[in-house]
Amino acid sequence: MPRPPSPSIPEKEFTYGALKQGLRLDGRLPLELRTPTLSFGPDLGWVECAMGKTRVLAQVDGKMVKPTPERPLEGIITINSEISPMASSEYEPGRPSDEEVTMTRMLDKVLRRSDAVDKESLCVQAGQRVWHLRLTIHCLADAGNLLDCACLAGIVALKHYRRPEVEVVGDEVTIHHPSERAPVSLSLHHTPYCFTFAYFPDTSTQAVLDPSLLEQRLSAGVLSIALNAQRELCVVQKAGGVPLAPDEVLRIVDIAVQKAKELNTLVERRLQEDWATRHVEVR
């Protein structure tokens, strides 16, 4: 397995030196997010999210299936995410690397296990028919912080997606084509956003939000927090890395709360702008 080339010593020292003074190579403040750009495709549930040069494409589609016998009243959501070598030459096809496992599990926790989508509302006929939503996440380019970008793309795709309306008369199920009846949006309990903070070996250096590829590589540990604008934490993940004081963790949580509110307004605005451009005919 080829190891990623480590940054050269001067590059490393320069970056550490700059970060110690609270400066970042791309001119951001330590706790500043790269503003995400969301672009929507022709289909509903097709979202491309770019943060700087990190780009992720998320796409949702739904189909009708028979539910599992254990959960006859709930719809099914599956998340497909694979980091292909397309994103960066570091990733290899085949056996999943540690980063990939972490990312897949985080996506699963943030988007599925945090109960963002109301699964019971996806049930059409108990034990007979439910919606199966498939969220596919393609990582197009990795320039640092792929996880946050993927989470954002995923949740926005779920917010953007609209499923065809279904009518149940007795035992007969009619699925109305979007051209016949306006499709309905999914019912979401909340919208979690993920934020990643990177820590550096020198403990006097401040943590940075949304690390770039170089910062990520030089970091000595990351802390990922997923939360919604209502101050509810969904996932907190810090596995290993440099040890932190308990107060530091709580401080980061407070910062993340602020950022989630800002990001939420941005996402809502972009979704509204996009919705305004779409024509829906209701007959």
Added chain:
Amino acid sequence: MGSRVEILNDDGYRSDGRRQFELRDITMDLSQRGTADGSAMITHGLTQVLVSVFGPREAKMRSQTFHDRAVLNVEVNIAPFSTGERRKRNRGDKRILEFASAIKSTFEPVVQTNLYPRSQIDIYVHVLQQDGGLLQAGINATTLALVSAGIPLLDLVCAVTGGVHSTSPMLDLTTLEENDIPHLTVAIMPKTGKITLVTMETRLHADRFADIFKLACEAGQVIHKEMKRTVRARTRRLVDAMDLGIRSSAGTGENVDKDVAMNEPE
């Protein structure tokens, strides 16, 4: 969502008769197992985890080693009979991989790997019984196994789980409680009081999180005391046994192998 079992009743008792902040019974066993360089079995209530540590030793794959430090290799095996419903998980299961990588990254900054360049330390985690707090038991057992293998650590890592039932925080959850209430696992380094690992997977308000988080940090210190006592007692026994060996060989004047003398008391 109404739960069938009462998590915390009006008198402040939990479903298994514990108080809110009460930990389950902990037993730690550091006895030698097979050819492992160090092993430890820990039980938190009904959760039981056995960890064997091999190494530092020469790596099987030369290409995986580093010239300036040792590599930790963690492998997790969850016994199919460890849960209520018998189910075989294959080794590629994402959850198991995540569990292994959590243990690995928790111990990477704690083990003084720079003392053993070009070598490998293998940590084999066997989960024998599961009743909540799997990660907590895994981390605690790994700490003890590394200690009993004589691998230098910066500190003993102590992990503990905590959860919140409506507004009342509680510690060391069972499976029943874990399924019902938001919970988190915190691993601390007791000497500095710093956090090496914190994971939470369920929705919880930020203020509640702060409560339970602080509480879990305190509970880590309690586990640390227990660990220290176990390690001390074990070391004391080994030292006593060695003393005995030296004395008996000196008394008879024969050149007896110390190991043989150790196995025969008197």
